[in-house]
Amino acid sequence: MFTGNVMLLPGMEIRDFTVYRPERRDNDQGRVLRDDKTEIGKIRAILAEARPEEKERWRQLEHPITHKIILQHTTGQSSAFKVLPGDVFVYEPQMRVPHDSPLSNRLEQKERFFYNQAIPYDVGDISHWNIFYCEERQDI
Numbered sequence: 001m002f003t004g005n006v007m008l009l010p011g012m013e014i015r016d017f018t019v020y021r022p023e024r025r026d027n028d029q030g031r032v033l034r035d036d037k038t039e040i041g042k043i044r045a046i047l048a049e050a051r052p053e054e055k056e057r058w059r060q061l062e063h064p065i066t067h068k069i070i071l072q073h074t075t076g077q078s079s080a081f082k083v084l085p086g087d088v089f090v091y092e093p094q095m096r097v098p099h100d101s102p103l104s105n106r107l108e109q110k111e112r113f114f115y116n117q118a119i120p121y122d123v124g125d126i127s128h129w130n131i132f133y134c135e136e137r138q139d140i
Helices: 052-060
Strands: 014-026 032-049 067-072 088-091 112-116 129-137
Touching: 032 088
Parallel strands: none
Antiparallel strands: 014 032, 014 088, 032 067, 067 129, 088 112, 112 129
């Protein structure tokens, strides 16, 4: 998937994300019955924290961001699914610590949710790299 020489910093390894699309269901009067999430696919991408300049620019656009998810190639027309604004990336870390280890309590990590704020930014318009600007959320 990731070809060529890619310079990664520590902590920017390739991670597995599950992409969900929120689904609203209304009754005849317009009342929301439930807000489900439908899994639309899985991707392997890099998770990086957004730079302060990017955070400020998106805050001024009233779409706060905290992270970037960088994906090689695209999830567009040639792929099985397309990521849209409002979709949710879920990262579930896989910890390999035995339960009887004294470190098992400290290393336990929870899944992280990233709310996609905009249409992916296609660097160079050649569909080789896509950047998703996301906000890490706990209430999703």
